[in-house]
Amino acid sequence: MPLSGATKFVGREKELQQLHQLLQKSDRVAIAAIAGMGGVGKTELALQYANTHRETYQGGICWLLPKAADVGLQLVQFARTHLNLNPPEISPDFDLHAQLAYCWRHWREGEVLLILDDVAKYKEVKPYLPPSSSRFKVLMTTRGHFGQIPKLSLGVLQPDAALELLRTLIGAERVNVETLHATSLCEWLGYLPLGLELVGRYLARKEDLSLKEMLQRLEKKRLEQPALVNSEDDMTAQLGVQAAFELSWQELNNTDKQLACLLSLFAPAPIPWELVEFCLPDVDAEELEESRDDKLLNLHLLQRKEKGIYQLHPLLREFFQANLETPAILATWGNLKYAFAKAMIEEVAKKIPQDATREQITAISPAIPHLAEVANNLIEYVSDEDLPWAFVGNARFYESQGLYDQAEPWYKLCLEVTKKRLRDEHPLVATSLNNLAQLYFSQGRYPEAEPLHQQALELTRRVLGDEHPDIAQSLNNLAGLYYSQGRYAEAEPLYQQALELTRRLLGEEHPSVATSLNNLALLYSSQGRYTEAEPLLQQALELTRRLLGDEHPSVATSLNNLALLYYSQGRYAEAEPLYQQALELTRRLLGEEHPNVATSLNSLALLYKSQGRYAEAEPLLQQALELTRRLLGDEHPSVAASLNNLAYLYKSQGRYADAEPLYKQALELTRRLLGEEHPHVAASLNNLANLYESQGRYAEAEPLLQQALELTRRLLGDEHPSVATSLNNLALLYDSQGRYTEAEPLYKQALELRRRLLGDEHPDVATSLNNL
Numbered sequence: 204m205p206l207s208g209a210t211k212f213v214g215r216e217k218e219l220q221q222l223h224q225l226l227q228k229s230d231r232v233a234i235a236a237i238a239g240m241g242g243v244g245k246t247e248l249a250l251q252y253a254n255t256h257r258e259t260y261q262g263g264i265c266w267l268l269p270k271a272a273d274v275g276l277q278l279v280q281f282a283r284t285h286l287n288l289n290p291p292e293i294s295p296d297f298d299l300h301a302q303l304a305y306c307w308r309h310w311r312e313g314e315v316l317l318i319l320d321d322v323a324k325y326k327e328v329k330p331y332l333p334p335s336s337s338r339f340k341v342l343m344t345t346r347g348h349f350g351q352i353p354k355l356s357l358g359v360l361q362p363d364a365a366l367e368l369l370r371t372l373i374g375a376e377r378v379n380v381e382t383l384h385a386t387s388l389c390e391w392l393g394y395l396p397l398g399l400e401l402v403g404r405y406l407a408r409k410e411d412l413s414l415k416e417m418l419q420r421l422e423k424k425r426l427e428q429p430a431l432v433n434s435e436d437d438m439t440a441q442l443g444v445q446a447a448f449e450l451s452w453q454e455l456n457n458t459d460k461q462l463a464c465l466l467s468l469f470a471p472a473p474i475p476w477e478l479v480e481f482c483l484p485d486v487d488a489e490e491l492e493e494s495r496d497d498k499l500l501n502l503h504l505l506q507r508k509e510k511g512i513y514q515l516h517p518l519l520r521e522f523f524q525a526n527l528e529t530p531a532i533l534a535t536w537g538n539l540k541y542a543f544a545k546a547m548i549e550e551v552a553k554k555i556p557q558d559a560t561r562e563q564i565t566a567i568s569p570a571i572p573h574l575a576e577v578a579n580n581l582i583e584y585v586s587d588e589d590l591p592w593a594f595v596g597n598a599r600f601y602e603s604q605g606l607y608d609q610a611e612p613w614y615k616l617c618l619e620v621t622k623k624r625l626r627d628e629h630p631l632v633a634t635s636l637n638n639l640a641q642l643y644f645s646q647g648r649y650p651e652a653e654p655l656h657q658q659a660l661e662l663t664r665r666v667l668g669d670e671h672p673d674i675a676q677s678l679n680n681l682a683g684l685y686y687s688q689g690r691y692a693e694a695e696p697l698y699q700q701a702l703e704l705t706r707r708l709l710g711e712e713h714p715s716v717a718t719s720l721n722n723l724a725l726l727y728s729s730q731g732r733y734t735e736a737e738p739l740l741q742q743a744l745e746l747t748r749r750l751l752g753d754e755h756p757s758v759a760t761s762l763n764n765l766a767l768l769y770y771s772q773g774r775y776a777e778a779e780p781l782y783q784q785a786l787e788l789t790r791r792l793l794g795e796e797h798p799n800v801a802t803s804l805n806s807l808a809l810l811y812k813s814q815g816r817y818a819e820a821e822p823l824l825q826q827a828l829e830l831t832r833r834l835l836g837d838e839h840p841s842v843a844a845s846l847n848n849l850a851y852l853y854k855s856q857g858r859y860a861d862a863e864p865l866y867k868q869a870l871e872l873t874r875r876l877l878g879e880e881h882p883h884v885a886a887s888l889n890n891l892a893n894l895y896e897s898q899g900r901y902a903e904a905e906p907l908l909q910q911a912l913e914l915t916r917r918l919l920g921d922e923h924p925s926v927a928t929s930l931n932n933l934a935l936l937y938d939s940q941g942r943y944t945e946a947e948p949l950y951k952q953a954l955e956l957r958r959r960l961l962g963d964e965h966p967d968v969a970t971s972l973n974n975l
C-alpha cells in the first residue's frame with residue numbers, strides 16, 4: 204500500500220507521539236498495536252505515523268495486509284521487490300520460515316517498521332515476525348485485544364477536533380454559518396472519524412446542501428443514508444460505516460449478538476451493568492460477562508467507562524438496533540424490547556421513593572436516561588397495568604429534588620398517554636390526574652390542582668363506584684388541598700367522608716384508618732379545636748403501633764403530630780418526650796441521612812426556642828439545615844423552611860445581623876422555586892418585615908407587611924387564620940409607630956377573625972385580646 208493517507212488529518216497529534224514512544228522504548232523487537240472500533244481511524248493513524256517518521260526508518264517501511272494473503276509470503280515478496288533480496292526457493296529442505304530467516308539476516312541496515320493492518324488474531328501473524336533485534340519495530344492495527352502486547356487504544360475525536368475536521372472537509376465558512384448544526388452533526392456521528400469524513404466529503408460534493416438538512420437526512424435514514432454508505436477512491440477507508448461494523452459483527456456468536464442488540468435499547472448514555480442483568484434474569488450472569496469481556500469489549504464494540512459502567516458508540520447503537528428484529532436474535536431471548544421495558548419499570552421506576560434522599564438520587568441517577576428511553580420510545584412494550592410507572596418514576600426523580608419544572612412534563616405525558624391507550628374511563632387515568640394535581644399542590648398552584656383533583660374524584664366514582672378505597676384516597680387529596688388553602692369548612696366533610704369510607708371498606712384495623720384520623724385531627728388542630736383533635740391523634744398513634752409495631756416510620760409521624768398539638772397548646776412538657784421519641788425512632792429506622800430526621804430536628808428545636816432554650820435549639824436547627832441541603836440540594840423548599848426557622852431563632856435572640864441574610868435567602872429561594880403567587884412567599888415577607896419592625900426599620904417593614912396581607916387574602920381568601928396573622932402584624936407595626944388610629948381597626952379585625960375561625964379557646968385569641 205502506498206504511504207499517502209488523507210490530506211486532512213487533525214486531532215491525533217498526541218496519539219502520534221504516544222505511538223512513537225511505544226515503538227522506541229524497547230531494546231528488543233518492539234511490537235505495538237493500535238486498537239479501536241471500526242471507523243475510528245486506526246489505519247489512518249498508522250499511515251500518518253509512517254509518513255511522519257520516514258527518516259527514522261532507514262531500513263524501510265513494510266505495509267502488510269494479513270487478511271489479503273499469508274503474511275510470510277507477503278514479507279518474502281516485499282524483500283524481493285523492494286530490497287532486491289533473492290532467498291532460495293521453497294524446497295523440502297528450505298521452507299517459508301527459512302526464507303524469512305534469510306530475509307531478516309540480509310535486510311537493509313537501519314531501523315525497520317513493519318505495519319500489519321487489521322490483524323484479527325495475533326497468533327496467526329506471530330510466527331512471521333522478525334527476530335529479537337531492537338532495529339525491528341512492528342506496528343499492528345486491530346479491532347481486537349492482544350493480551351499483554353503494548354497498545355494504543357484509539358477513541359473517537361474530541362468535539363473540537365471533530366469540528367475542525369469538518370471545517371477542513373467542507374470549508375470553515377459553512378461550519379461557521381451553521382455552528383450549532385455542525386456541532387449537532389458531529390455529536391450525531393459520535394465524533395467517529397470515518398463518519399465525519401464520509402459525511403464531510405458528501406457535503407463537499409453538495410455545496411447547496413445545508414448542515415441542518417444533512418442532519419435531518421441522517422435522522423431519517425440513519426446508517427442507510429448514502430453519505431454513510433459510499434466511500435471515495437482516495438480515502439484511506441474503503442468501506443462505509445455499516446460495512447466497517449459488519450466485519451466485527453461477523454465475528455460474534457449468537458449470544459454476543461443478542462447482548463449487543465439488548466445494549467442498543469438503552470439510551471445513548473453510560474449503562475450500569477446491573478441493569479443489563481435485570482433485563483435477562485434467566486440468563487447465566489457469567490455467560491453474559493464472557494460475551495461482554497471476550498467479544499464486545501475485545502472487539503471494541505463496547506466501552507468500559509468505569510467499574511460496572513459501559514457505553515455504546517451512538518453509531519454502533521444504530522447498527523445493533525437495525526439487527527434487533529432478525530429471526531436469529533428473536534429465537535433465543537425473545538423480543539428484547541419487552542424484557543428491557545419490564546426491567547426498567549420493575550427495577551428502576553417502582554423503586555424510586557416518593558421523597559428520595561440525595562443518596563438515593565445519586566444511586567438512581569445512572570438509570571434515569573434508560574427509564575426515560577422506555578417512556579419516550581418503547582412505551583408500547585409496557586403492560587397496561589404498569590403504564591404510568593414509566594412516567595411516574597422519572598417525575599419522582601425530579602420532584603424529590605424540588606425540580607418541579609422538570610417533573611411536570613412527565614406527569615403531563617403520563618396523563619396524555621394513559622388517556623390515549625386506556626381511554627378516559629379508566630382508574631389509571633384518575634391516578635394520573637391525581638399525580639399531576641399533587642405536583643401542582645406541592646408548588647402552591649392551587650387553582651390548577653383543584654379541577655384535576657375534582658376530575659379524579661368524579662372519574663374514580665364513575666368507574667369504581669362509591670364504595671372503593673381509591674375514593675377515600677381522592678377525598679383525602681382534595682381535602683388536603685382545601686386544608687392548605689384554609690378552606691376548612693370544605694375540607695372537613697371530605698376528611699370525614701374519607702375516614703368513614705375507609706373504616707367501612709377496610710375495617711377499623713387498617714393503616715389507612717390511622718392516616719385518615721391523623722388528617723382530620725391536623726385540620727381540627729389548625730382551627731384550634733384541640734379537644735377534638737387530641738383523641739383522634741391518640742387513636743391514630745395507638746392504631747399505628749398495634750398494626751405496624753413500635754418500629755415503624757408511621758409511628759414516628761404520629762408521635763410528631765401529637766407533639767405538635769401539645770406544642771400548639773403550650774403543653775411543652777408533654778410535647779418534648781414525644782418529639783424526642785420521634786427523632787430517635789426516625790434516626791434508628793431511616794438512618795441519619797433522611798429528610799424525616801431534618802423534620803424532627805426542626806420540630807424539637809422550635810419547641811426549645813419557644814421555651815427560651817436557645818442554646819439547645821440552635822445546633823438542632825443548624826443540623827437540620829445542613830442535612831436538608833445535603834440530602835435535597837440547595838434548590839428545595841425544605842431548605843427555605845430551614846433557613847426561616849434558624850433566622851427566627853436568631854431574631855428571638857436579638858441577633859438581627861445573623862437573621863437578616865437567612866430571611867432574605869429564604870424569601871428569594873421560595874420565590875424562585877414556588878413562584879410569586881404562593882402562601883409561603885407571604886409568610887416569608889411577614890418574617891422579614893417582623894425583623895425590620897424589631898429593629899425600628901419601619902419604612903422597610905411596612906410595604907412587606909402590606910404585600911403579605913394582600914397576597915394572603917388573594918391566595919387564601921378573607922376567611923383564613925393567616926389573614927388574621929397578617930392583620931395583627933401590620934397593626935403591631937402601626938402601634939410601634941404610635942399610629943394608633945390605623946392599628947386599632949386592624950387589631951379588631953384580627954381578633955374577630957380569630958374568634959370566628961379558631962374559637963374563643965385558642966391561644967391566638969388571647970394574643971389578639973392582649974394586643975388590643
